[in-house]
Amino acid sequence: SQTIHQWPATLVQPVGSPLSLECTVEGTSNPNLYWYRQAAGRGLQLLFYSVGIGQISSEVPQNLSASRPQDRQFILSSKKLLLSDSGFYLCAWRGDLTWGEGFYGYTFGSGTRLTVV
């Protein structure tokens, strides 16, 4: 079965410090991978997605970057965090959860709560 791992669960970082969040998927190959941010418990904002190794699509210009060094690894980074980078970061992969034919739903990780102080 497929599983998605995201860590750390909670992170408190000072303004100006670097960031690295990691997400890995097991039990599948060549998944589509996604990074989302959620502020104040509402609204999922797509930050980046990747359809393959080294392929990154950026949705929102910001202080963050993403990389996919391996097929099932997706990393979210920042060189210098801002206060506005605080939020709940979610990694997801496009899987095969279907009740029938058609589009496949996403499976989300358990998230990282980032607080920039």
Added chain:
Amino acid sequence: GQQLNQSPQSMFIQEGEDVSMNCTSSSIFNTWLWYKQDPGEGPVLLIALYKAGELTSNGRLTAQFGITRKDSFLNISASIPSDVGIYFCAGPAGNNRKLIWGLGTSLAVNP
């Protein structure tokens, strides 16, 4: 661009009551997805709808794909405390590699 309008924004109900929420779009979708997010967790897929007019159930949850393909409804019958959370609707963007999300309906259940 495509947007999903989800309503109501929040609901406060008594345990045992039925709940209804909906999602509308200005453009047509070929798939509607309903997710639930428990506090501090990632969203979990509840129901996926693939055909206009389709009515699908998952336990006490029932969702419908609107005939116009521009809306979808989620109903929860006989609510219980563990139904608390945020419910999101979502639909695939043009190339099916991304999802468009509603802003969510926050549900609180008084035991």
